[in-house]
Amino acid sequence: MEQSIRIFNSIDELSQFFAEKLASLVKDIPASRFFSIALSGGSTPRLVFKYLASNFRDRIDWQKVLVFWGDERCVTPGSDESNFRMAKESLLDHVPIPATNIFRIRGEADPYIEAGRYAEAVGQYVPSCHDSPQFDFIMLGLGEDGHTASIFPGDLHLFRSDRLFEVAENPDTKQKRITATGKMINQARHIVFLVTGESKAEMAARIIKKREGWKKLPASKIHPENGELLWLLDDRAAMKLNVL
Numbered sequence: 001m002e003q004s005i006r007i008f009n010s011i012d013e014l015s016q017f018f019a020e021k022l023a024s025l026v027k028d029i030p031a032s033r034f035f036s037i038a039l040s041g042g043s044t045p046r047l048v049f050k051y052l053a054s055n056f057r058d059r060i061d062w063q064k065v066l067v068f069w070g071d072e073r074c075v076t077p078g079s080d081e082s083n084f085r086m087a088k089e090s091l092l093d094h095v096p097i098p099a100t101n102i103f104r105i106r107g108e109a110d111p112y113i114e115a116g117r118y119a120e121a122v123g124q125y126v127p128s129c130h131d132s133p134q135f136d137f138i139m140l141g142l143g144e145d146g147h148t149a150s151i152f153p154g155d156l157h158l159f160r161s162d163r164l165f166e167v168a169e170n171p172d173t174k175q176k177r178i179t180a181t182g183k184m185i186n187q188a189r190h191i192v193f194l195v196t197g198e199s200k201a202e203m204a205a206r207i208i209k210k211r212e213g214w215k216k217l218p219a220s221k222i223h224p225e226n227g228e229l230l231w232l233l234d235d236r237a238a239m240k241l242n243v244l
C-alpha cells in the first residue's frame with residue numbers, strides 16, 4: 001500500500017488538488033471503459049463538490065464517470081440528511097453527467113434488501129479485480145470518533161464481512177445507514193480521505209501516527225490492497241500530526 005499525506009493552507013487549495021487529481025485519473029482511463037467513483041457525505045466533501053462544479057465542469061469528461069456512494073443514510077432522497085441530495089445539489093446538477101451514470105443508494109428502501117441490491121448494481125457496472133468490484137476512486141471523510149463511510153467504532157466486523165455493502169447504525173442517533181464494507185473500500189485503486197478542521201486534528205493524528213487506541217478506529221483499517229491511500233488535510237486538521 002502506498003500512503004501519502006498532503007497538507008493545504010485552505011479548503012480551496014485542497015479542493016483544487018483533489019479536482020486536478022480526479023481530472024487526471026479520469027483522462028487516463030481507456031476510452032473502452034468508464035471511471036467509477038464512490039462519493040462520501042460530510043461537510044468537507046460538500047465543499048469539494050462545489051469547487052468541482054464551479055471549476056471543473058468542462059475539465060472532466062463527465063460522460064466517462066459512473067457515480068456511486070460509499071454510504072447513505074436511510075432517509076428519502078429529498079431529505080436534508082441524504083448524501084445523494086447533497087451531492088446532487090452541490091455537484092451533479094451542475095455538470096453534464098447523464099442521469100444513467102448516477103447510481104443512488106435508495107435510502108428510502110428496506111435497508112437489508114437495498115444493501116444487497118446496491119452490491120449487485122456495483123458488481124454489474126464496476127469491473128472486478130480478484131473477483132470483487134474495484135472502484136477507481138473512493139472518497140472518504142473522517143468522523144471525530146474515527147468512523148469513516150458509515151463504519152462506526154464497535155462495528156469493526158464490517159472489515160471482516162464478505163459482503164460489499166451492509167446495514168450499519170449511527171450509535172448516537174440510531175439512524176440506519178447503508179455502507180460499503182472494508183472489503184469494498186480496500187479493493188479500490190485510489191482511496192482519498194478529505195479531512196478539515198481543528199475538530200479532526202486529534203483523530204487524524206491518532207490514525208496517521210498510529211497513536212494509542214488507533215487499532216480500534218475504523219478509519220485506521222482503510223488500507224487498499226493494491227492501491228493508493230491519500231490523506232488530504234487542511235492545516236487545522238493536520239495541526240497535531242507533528243506533536244511527539
Ligand code: 6PG
Binds near residue numbers: 041083140
Ligand atoms: C456521512 C459520511 C461520513 C462523513 C464523516 C465526516 O455519511 O456523513 O460518509 O463518513 O464523511 O462523518 O463528516 P464531516 O466532514 O461532516 O465531519
